[in-house]
Amino acid sequence: MFALGAMLVYLALAFALGLLAGRKRSFWSVSEYAVADRGLGFIVVWFMMGGTVFSAFAFLGGPGMAFSEGAAAYFVPAYLALGILPWYVLGPKVGRIGARKNFVTLGEFVGDRYRSRALTVLIGVISVLAFIQYLTLQIKGMAFIFSILTEGAIPYWFGALLAYGIVVVYVASSGVRGAAWSDVLQGALMLIVAWAVGFYLVYTLHGGPSDMFSAIASERPDFLTIGRDGSPMSSMAFFTVIAVSALGFLMWPHLFTKSYTTTEKRIKLTTLAFPLFGIFLVPVLFVGFAGIGVVAPDALGSSDELLPYLITNELGASGWLYGLIGAGSLAAAMSSSDAITHGGSVSFGRDICGALMPGLSERAQIWIMRLAVVGIGAAAYWLSIFGAAGIIALLVGAYGSIAQFVPAVYGALIWKRGTAAGAISGLVVGIGVNYYYQIVADATPWDMNAGFIGLLCNIAVFVLVSRFTSPVDDALAEEYRRA
């Protein structure tokens, strides 16, 4: 009961903060809804980026990965830091161009540079599909937490509806400001919970991290290394998955467009925090390592269930711990969901509807975006509760395709000669190759990450086709290159 109470108190706080954030701001401005009139403060941006990146994956997937795949989970703290570090250079450039040309999406940025509305729409469609997949993962996480920690008192479908319904309402009403301010609460809460739980489990179950890791290493010597015979992951797989994240993580439109929400200095100061976020994640992995030797692998339906399983079966039902973990994990899932839902609504309104119907008034666009929050939310909710195998394969393909925006975006900033034909054909080839290795084929050459192979092919096609097609106006290309 205490657990339920704590989670409800938390939900009420997040809801109130999200709604209050949008007060006294223009309800009818696309710029306010999408990028907070480019004026968010430093602390808010810091938590917004952190909360957004630190999703249900960190709370459920990270520990599960450490439990079942050992050192392969080291990729989590590594990719988190490396994925955001390029923002220091990329963010201010994108922000300057965006402010001058009044952009609010990634699709607009690329579409304007390559003079191609088709490219904008293509990026918009891939983004919206990928966002829906990302959301279903978060919604499943929220539903799962609710159902386990209330011992089934709140059914799966209702837990998801309650937590995600709140997100939909404050995003639709307050836009990016609602998402940002509730992330401050959510970010602070989940950092505290992650550390408390990680250390608590390690000390109660194993007497401390040294004893725990020594025991694991003597039991399974290569489990905690990369690229040995008995290691869970090869060096090539480890390198390529991190390289793809380092290049492609910022291509997630909800992260990319945060470049438009603030100033150059604040972008740089925010980047500064991410190596620290990476270190903050290490105790979260402790949760997973703590399960080794304590939980039998076949006791879990999937390794994501490790944290709830440990809490219920190994620590006894301590009410405050339940409540704390419940609220912390909800915070992680919700602070990502709000940014993703928001990003999806902006991409849909601007990249798809805006590009296909250029005459759309600002008022119409803002209505489309706010309604898209509800539409995208409903689609993701429906998929996460009922599923649909065919659609899910499509969504997983889109989710893996986000990194394929890399050549078009970075190309815009460094290479004058890139053309729309090059960018589109590269993107299509990259997505096709990624889809083939991710979903159709059983293995990849040299154990490389599917997205990495897609990216290599994408870059090759982008460069080749661009060489043989006529470039855009020189002044325009220079404007992007010198931004």
Next chain:
Amino acid sequence: MKPSHGRRNATRAYIVFLIAALTLMTVPVFTFADRVEPLVLGLPFNLFWIVLVEAGAFLAVLGFYLFEHGRGGDS
């Protein structure tokens, strides 16, 4: 557009730093740090190495920021 008021710009050096961070955390440098013993601060050596690189990356970005923007307040 050139950055305003002749501020110092370290974009090239920053890109070198990014590549260095990637090689330190993956191949080839990580390969040499990839072992469990000795445990440092309770962490396997390879995990400690990643933490160490991230701490180093924090200091490096701080250095870049101070170099480019000095100690002035937020603008």
